Amino acid sequence: MSALHEIDALLEGKKQEILQASDTIWEYAELSREEIKSSELLISILEKAGFTIERNICGVETAFIASYGSGKPVMALLGEYDALANLSQVAGATEKCACPGQEHGSGHGCGHNLLGTACLAAALAVKDYLQQHQLPGTIRYYGCAAEEEGGVKPWMARDGYFDDCDCAFTWHPSDTTGVFNLRHYADKVFYVEFFGKSAHAAASPEMGRSALDACELMNIGCNYLREHVVPNSRIHYAYVDAGGTAYNIVQSHCVMKYGVRSMYIKDAEEITERVKDVARGAALMTGTRVEFKPLMGYSDCFQNAACAQILNEAMEEAGGPQWDDADYAAAAAYLKTYDPSMLDKLADVIKGRYPKDQWQEKKAYPLDTQVTAFDPTRLQAVSAGSTDVGDVGYVTPTAQFVMATRTLATPAHSWYQTSAGGSTIGHKAVLAAARVLALACVKALEQPEQLEKARAEWLETTGGEYHCPM
Ligand SMILES: [Zn+2]
Missing domain, CATH: 3.40.630.10 (Zn peptidases)
Incomplete structure (x- = not known):
């Protein structure tokens, strides 16, 4: 048999x-x-x-x-x-x-x-x-x-x-x-959380610091980053919390999910650090604060x-x-x-x-x-x-x-x-x-x-x- x-x-x-x-x-x-x-x-x-x-x-x-x-x-x-x-x-x-x-x-x-x-x-x-x-x-x-x-x-x-x-x-x-x-692909996924200050968007916008602006600037920054990473890499993002639906409040808190894929985990990790630098830059530009929370990482x-x-x-x-x-x-x-x-x-x-x-x-x-x-x-x-x-x-x-x-x-x-x-x-x-x-x-x-x-x-x-x- x-x-x-x-x-x-x-x-x-x-x-x-x-x-x-x-x-x-x-x-x-x-x-x-x-x-x-x-x-x-x-x-x-x-x-x-x-x-x-x-x-x-x-x-x-x-x-x-x-x-x-x-x-x-x-x-x-x-x-x-x-x-x-x-x-x-x-x-x-x-x-x-x-x-x-x-x-x-x-x-x-x-x-x-x-x-x-x-x-x-x-x-x-x-x-x-x-x-x-x-x-x-x-x-x-x-x-x-x-x-x-x-x-x-x-x-x-x-x-x-x-x-x-x-x-x-x-x-x-x-x-x-x-x-x-x-x-x-290797895959690194993490949350990006921006903390700003809410204010009346028309009456006192100078008092506000927009977490939503920070998200948008981060996304634009990452769009420029895409060209300068090793081939066969991907940078994905999604809004988890865009700061609410009120247009007349400066959004004080937003969360995005970012995912970085690459052929090798060392490249995915290197690109992840650069994406975080872009987020830090966006926080600096908007007077907000940024925090990162890891979600998953696959080799x-x-x-x-x-x-x-x-x-x-x-x-x-x-x-x-x-x-x-x-x-x-x-x-x-x-x-x-x-x-x-x-x-x-x-x-x-x-x-x-x-x-x-x-x-x-x-x-x-x-x-x-x-x-x-x-x-x-x-x-x-x-x-x-x-x-x-x-x-x-x-x-x-x-x-x-x-x-x-x-x-x-x-x-x-x-x-x-x-x-x-x-x-x-x-x-x-x-x-x-x-x-x-x-x-x-x-x-x-x-x-x-x-x-x-x-x-x-x-x-x-x-x-x-x-x-x-x-
Ligand atoms: Zn499956």
Whole structure:
């Protein structure tokens, strides 16, 4: 019996429990740091299976670590389970419609119900495999709370929770399937708060010091800064509190959120300091005072090629989800909601992935069936977005893959993902992702020399140094 057959048999026995967990977390749809019921559900299943649980990791109530086994290798699976605001959606519905009575409710628009549950299923299967073969080795489920907003992984990395790990694997829901080979941006996010003085805007403006003026001058300053930062950097901002709606009062207090992304965390930190200098300049110009409050910091995310190679072997063997006619029909029904730009994107995605003579046919069956092989020559290419998986990569060899969990060309953080993630498309994806993760762990157990290679690569890339950006 091959390892994959064994994993399939182990997962088959847990199938109902796995799918129920995924659907239940989908229904809870708890936001970052509020994932009380979701984390409790995962903990209860892992505890029942014999895992040792450590709760309240880094003081975060919804973060935990579940561990089984002893000795080397120590393998980490990174589970996430938080939802997003305003993405409530009826499961499997092929048009945008919130669950009844939850018009502004949250939803799993990034598919973290699938992400967290596939890691759970893999951890359970690897535990059984270790037990059945009486092998040394440790499998850990990291309950990585709040990935969507100020994730806990940087603190876990800072506090040494990954220090004895040999490898970490995770995955992310997507519209395509393959081992990830791109980088993600480092991301620093912080609040900028200006304090001025209120006064009657017409009768005594000379008495006032405008916090709103300070915001505007800061934004203008940052617009000039943009040209003079390293390429592949982004400076985002949003008003949190623009000082109220009264036009006849000098605004005494305003808050903005600033986010700085760059290819490397050291550049993001350097640009952040320059953005703060611009804010200080704006405060000086307007006679206001400025304060900064950190919100989140994610290191740049890169793949460990040796670990990605293990994932790649597992993925080539296990493949992606096996869709049936009902799945294809459901996936195609979503296309009716596509506007012309999304149809263009669909054509681009399909043409990029499928031979010329197949792309028209694929439009009628718009679920990905290809597995993109890991391409080590693309390790420096950048994918937009940021993730705190990057911080794990700085402290232990880490690799991840994506798997199709929704119709081709549909975006993440959308009702499309919420809908598909609660349907049979999501069910197939969660089981398929679990078998890749579990098989990768078995391959890691069987290939100590590959783990040594991964460690040497990690040391060369990072110098063994980590600076927590939070
Ligand atoms: Zn996500």
